[in-house]
Amino acid sequence: MCPRCRSLDWHEQRLAGTGSLYSYAVLHHPRSPRFDYPVLVALVDLDEGVRIVTNLVGIEPGAVRIGMRLSVEFEPTSDGGTVPVFRPDAHTAAPA
Amino acid sequence: MTRTHVLARDAAAIAGIGQTEFSRHAGRTELQLASEAIVAACADAHVDVGEVDGLVSYTIDPVEESELVRSVGLQEIGYSARVPYGGGGSMGVLLHAAAAVAAGVADLVVAYRAVRARSGATRFGDAKVAANVANTHAGTTASQWCTPHGALTPASWIALNATRYMHQYGTTSEDFGRAVVQLRAYAATNPDAWGYQRPITLADHQASRWIAEPCIRMFDCCQETDGAIALVITSRERAATIANPAVAIAAVAGAGLFEQEIASDHYRPDLSVMDSSVVLARRLFDDAGFRRDEIGLAMIYDAFSPILLMQLEALGFCGFGEANDFVRDGNLAADGALPCNTNGGLIGEGYIHGLNMVTEAVRQIRGTAANQLPAVDVALVSASRTGAILTRT
Numbered sequence: 084m085c086p087r088c089r090s091l092d093w094h095e096q097r098l099a100g101t102g103s104l105y106s107y108a109v110l111h112h113p114r115s116p117r118f119d120y121p122v123l124v125a126l127v128d129l130d131e132g133v134r135i136v137t138n139l140v141g142i143e144p145g146a147v148r149i150g151m152r153l154s155v156e157f158e159p160t161s162d163g164g165t166v167p168v169f170r171p172d173a174h175t176a177a178p179a
Numbered sequence: 180m181t182r183t184h185v186l187a188r189d190a191a192a193i194a195g196i197g198q199t200e201f202s203r204h205a206g207r208t209e210l211q212l213a214s215e216a217i218v219a220a221c222a223d224a225h226v227d228v229g230e231v232d233g234l235v236s237y238t239i240d241p242v243e244e245s246e247l248v249r250s251v252g253l254q255e256i257g258y259s260a261r262v263p264y265g266g267g268g269s270m271g272v273l274l275h276a277a278a279a280v281a282a283g284v285a286d287l288v289v290a291y292r293a294v295r296a297r298s299g300a301t302r303f304g305d306a307k308v309a310a311n312v313a314n315t316h317a318g319t320t321a322s323q324w325c326t327p328h329g330a331l332t333p334a335s336w337i338a339l340n341a342t343r344y345m346h347q348y349g350t351t352s353e354d355f356g357r358a359v360v361q362l363r364a365y366a367a368t369n370p371d372a373w374g375y376q377r378p379i380t381l382a383d384h385q386a387s388r389w390i391a392e393p394c395i396r397m398f399d400c401c402q403e404t405d406g407a408i409a410l411v412i413t414s415r416e417r418a419a420t421i422a423n424p425a426v427a428i429a430a431v432a433g434a435g436l437f438e439q440e441i442a443s444d445h446y447r448p449d450l451s452v453m454d455s456s457v458v459l460a461r462r463l464f465d466d467a468g469f470r471r472d473e474i475g476l477a478m479i480y481d482a483f484s485p486i487l488l489m490q491l492e493a494l495g496f497c498g499f500g501e502a503n504d505f506v507r508d509g510n511l512a513a514d515g516a517l518p519c520n521t522n523g524g525l526i527g528e529g530y531i532h533g534l535n536m537v538t539e540a541v542r543q544i545r546g547t548a549a550n551q552l553p554a555v556d557v558a559l560v561s562a563s564r565t566g567a568i569l570t571r572t
Contacts, residue, residue: 086437106346106450108330108338109392115306115331121392122329126339126445134446136324136339144392149346166327 100155102129109144117161127153127169141170185432185462191277192418192425192572195224195411196538201371201529204298205405212407213242213293214250220409225421226287233258233285235275237532239265242293258285265441266482269533270565274431276412286413292534293407303403303530306331321440334400334483336443338391340450341485345394347451348500352393355484356384358506359398359526362481366523369549373402374527399484404529408538415572424572426541430467431567434458439564453486455564456493464495469557469568471495476543476558477517478536481524490561513552521550533562540569
C-alpha cells in the first residue's frame, strides 16, 4: 500500500537512472562466496527522490566521494538475476 | 488523561536480576539458559519462581513461552508479550512489564532474553544471503534490497548510516576508537565481561582490521555472545518488601518512526541523526520530567561504536557533531560528566541484545557493580528507539 495516500493502484514508473551518492561502505568481512571483495555498497539518492541500496562500479574505493553524480547500469547476479549498480559520471566530481 | 507516550512515573520496579555466564559456547539450549537466568532472577528478588504470572521477551527470542512455563514450573500466566525491533526495541520489555503491572493484569513479570549468538545455528554477524522476514537477525524486509548488493550483515547495514554521519560532522575512526578504548577499560575490570583483563589502546583499535570501511573496524563491533538474562518486574509496593534494594522503572518509552527499519535502516531523511532517539529523549526527559544533568549513569546501546556517539547527540548529552569531542574530553569515564556503559557495554561485556544494559544499571544503583560509581541515583538506558530511566527507590 502507498503509505501516504493508502492507494493499492500500483504501476511501474520509468526513472532516469541518475542520482547522487548519499553514503557508502567498503565491505571487507565477513565474506560470502557470492561476491568479490571488497564490496563497494552504496546508498544512492535518485533524482526522482527515491533512495536505494546499490553498488558502485568503475571506481576505486579511495576515490569515492559522497555527493558524486552517478548513472545506472545493470549487472547479472550470481543466481541469474539482474541488479542496478551505479557508475560515477566521468566528468563530475563531488561538490566542493 | 494526557497522553505522553511515556509510562506514568514509577509504575513498577525491578526487584531481581539474573544471568548465566557470558561465553562463546554455552553448550546448552537457549531454553536452559533462559530457565537458569529466570531462577537466578527470582532468587535475587526473593520470590518463588512459581509465582511469576507474566512473561515478556523479544519477537526474535527462540525460547517459546509454553516450553519455559513447563521448564521452570510457572503455574498461572496472566500476561505474555513480545516486543519487536530487535535490540533497538529491547527496552520495550520494561515498558510491557511495567505496563502490565500498572494495569493490574500481572503482579510478577519476568522479562528474558536468551541467545546463542556465537554458537547457535546462525551466528549473529554472519553473512546472510537471503532475507528472512521471520527472523530479524537478518534485518527486516528492507534487507531484501541489501542482500543482492552484498550488504549481508548488521555491520554492513549500520556502516551506511555511520559513513554518512562521519561525512556530515567530520567524525573519524579514531573518534569511535576513543569510545571503544573507554568501553574496553571498563570491561577489563569486569569479571563477567568478554573483555575482562583485556584493555586496548587507541593504536590497537586503529590496527584492528576493517569490517566496513571507513567506519567499522573489528574492535568497533559488539561480541557475539551466548548467554541469558532475566529481570523480575513488580509493583513498587511489592518491590519495597523485598530484601534487595529495588530499582524503580521511573520512566519508560518507545519511539518508532515512519520508514524506520531495524538494522537496515536507510530510508529516514537524514541518516546522520538517530532521530528515533531524539523522540525517545523528548519522552523520557521532557514528558517524564527528568533532566539530563540528573543522569548519573548512561547505558547506551553500542552494538557498533558509531551508534554510541550518534545516540549521545540524539539524546541531547551534547550537540550534533560534538560527540567526538564529548568522548575525547573523557565524559564517558567514571569521573566524567556522563559515566557510560560501565560494564564495558555490548562491545566490552557481551551482546545479550541490550538486557545487560539493564543489569548494569540495576547493579550501579544498588551499589554492587564491578566498576562501582560513587553513587548512582538516576540511570538512563537507551536502546535507541526504546529506553528507560531507572532510579533508586
